[in-house]
Amino acid sequence: MVNLQKAEQAIALLLEAIGEDPMREGLADTPARVAKMYEELTQGYDMNASELLSVVFHSDNNDVVLEKDIEFHSLCEHHLAPFFGKVHIAYIPNGKVVGLSKLARVTEVFARRLQIQEQMTNQIADSIYTSLDPLGVMVIVEATHTCMTMRGVKKIGTKTVTVATRGILKGDLALQKSIQDLIK
Numbered sequence: 001m002v003n004l005q006k007a008e009q010a011i012a013l014l015l016e017a018i019g020e021d022p023m024r025e026g027l028a029d030t031p032a033r034v035a036k037m038y039e040e041l042t043q044g045y046d047m048n049a050s051e052l053l054s055v056v057f058h059s060d061n062n063d064v065v066l067e068k069d070i071e072f073h074s075l076c077e078h079h080l081a082p083f084f085g086k087v088h089i090a091y092i093p094n095g096k097v098v099g100l101s102k103l104a105r106v107t108e109v110f111a112r113r114l115q116i117q118e119q120m121t122n123q124i125a126d127s128i129y130t131s132l133d134p135l136g137v138m139v140i141v142e143a144t145h146t147c148m149t150m151r152g153v154k155k156i157g158t159k160t161v162t163v164a165t166r167g168i169l170k171g172d173l174a175l176q177k178s179i180q181d182l183i184k
């Protein structure tokens with residue numbers, strides 16, 4: 001849970017630090033707004049992935065299930081700058097499948113935190129691998145980091161791609177390739 005009062009004080013201090021007057025008309029409500037925004041952007045800390053993935057359905061299918069192009073927004077833990085893009089989640093069921101919306105919800109659980117992209121990718125893969133006990137999981141995340149585009153090296157157009165594989169997908173390059181082809 002975010003301590004809203006503390007967050008408001010911090011934002012007012014930040015405004016002062018950059019030479020602004022936090023009491024001027026346009027900024028008077030800004031500390032409260034920004035505190036609420038951080039509450040929303042970090043609500044993943046209060047969400048539980050294994051609870052979300054506890055409602056499963058029996059299925060004899062053991063071919064790939066892919067939910068692709070799940071959009072996400074997160075905050076990089078180094079600069080508190082947004083990074084955003086798409087998550088693609090593939091898994092090979094082993095008797096259990098989960099409602100498709102839950103894959104998007106699991107993405108929210110881990111995106112709505114201070115993150116680095118590699119860790120977010122691994123956390124999504126691990127939660128599905130642990131909760132569904134599938135034969136394999138592959139998670140691919142493609143993102144733009146505003147800490148690299150609007151500041152620092154300012155390399156507009158750069159994308160970061162991270163991959164996490166679990167189970168039989170770890171060593172099976174042919175299966176990995178067929179999932180990548182489905183994503184294209």
Ligand SMILES: Nc1nc2c(ncn2[C@@H]2O[C@H](COP(=O)(O)OP(=O)(O)OP(=O)(O)O)[C@@H](O)[C@H]2O)c(=O)[nH]1
Pocket residue numbers: 076077078115116117118145147148152153
């Ligand atoms: N591996 C990884 N690095 C990230 C991620 N988000 C931001 N970074 C990087 O974190 C690094 C932090 O580097 P520092 O040298 O401590 O910070 P900095 O001086 O602000 O670095 P510059 O961005 O190069 O100006 C930068 O290279 C960022 O590009 C992420 O999700 N994963």
Ligand SMILES: [Zn+2]
Pocket residue numbers: 076077078079080081145147148
């Ligand atoms: Zn950053």
